[in-house]
Amino acid sequence: MAVVLRRRVDWPMVDVAQVVYYPQYFDLAHRFFEESWDTICGFDYPTLTTIRKLGFPAVHTEGEHLAPLRYGDEVVCTLWIEQVGTKSCTWRYSFENQDGLLAWAGRVVTVCVDLNNFESIPIPEEIAESLRVCGKN
Numbered sequence: 798m799a800v801v802l803r804r805r806v807d808w809p810m811v812d813v814a815q816v817v818y819y820p821q822y823f824d825l826a827h828r829f830f831e832e833s834w835d836t837i838c839g840f841d842y843p844t845l846t847t848i849r850k851l852g853f854p855a856v857h858t859e860g861e862h863l864a865p866l867r868y869g870d871e872v873v874c875t876l877w878i879e880q881v882g883t884k885s886c887t888w889r890y891s892f893e894n895q896d897g898l899l900a901w902a903g904r905v906v907t908v909c910v911d912l913n914n915f916e917s918i919p920i921p922e923e924i925a926e927s928l929r930v931c932g933k934n
Contacts, residue, residue, distance in 0.1 A: 799877035799933055800833045806870045816865035822901050823858060826890050829874045830905070837878075838927040846912060851921070853907035856885070864900045871895040877933045881925050884909050884917050889933070 804825065812818040817825075830853075831842040838845075845851050866872060872892050879887040890903035909920040920928070 798931065799875050800836050800931060802829050802832055802874045802876065804828070804872050804874070806866050806868055806872060808868060811868045816867055819860075819862060822860055822862070822892070822903065825872060825874070825892070826860075826888075826903050826905060827855075829876055829890065830888060833876050833931075837931045838924055850912045851918075851924075852910045852912045852915075853886070854910060855905050856908050857904075857906040859904040861902045862900075863902065864894075864898050866892070866894055866900045872900075873897075876931075878928045878931045879904070879933075881920065881928045883919050886920065886925075886928050 806817055810817050810821045810825075834840065834842045834845060845853075871894065873895065875891040875893075877889050879889045881887075885906055885908045888905045888907060890901070890905070891899065892901040892903075893899050908917050909924075910916060911918050
């Protein structure tokens with residue numbers, strides 16, 4: 798099942814036009830990505846990276862900017878896993894504002910790596926199973 802997370806748009810995220818500066822959408826996506834691990838897998842991302850020594854760096858990113866987010870808006874992120882492969886998985890993001898207006902849609906492909914040597918490795922089965930459960934519906 799998809800994960801829904803929320804965060805307010807803070808002042809440092811906006812540009813002179815008073816809208817979220819476009820690179821900030823990927824920063825937000827990564828923050829939601831990190832926050833989602835506890836809900837999806839039952840442990841937080843710092844545990845995954847510092848204790849289990851596993852990482853999921855992005856190898857492909859896409860973003861579609863559909864409407865502006867503004868200072869003070871609440872970003873409502875719906876995050877789900879579109880596909881889980883042997884070594885990679887595809888994360889999908891939908892950002893709406895507090896009124897339900899779709900502002901951004903993103904897709905990020907990550908690869909599981911051993912952080913000791915940064916070599917790609919198969920996603921451990923217990924993690925892959927948890928990721929598979931996090932579909933859109």
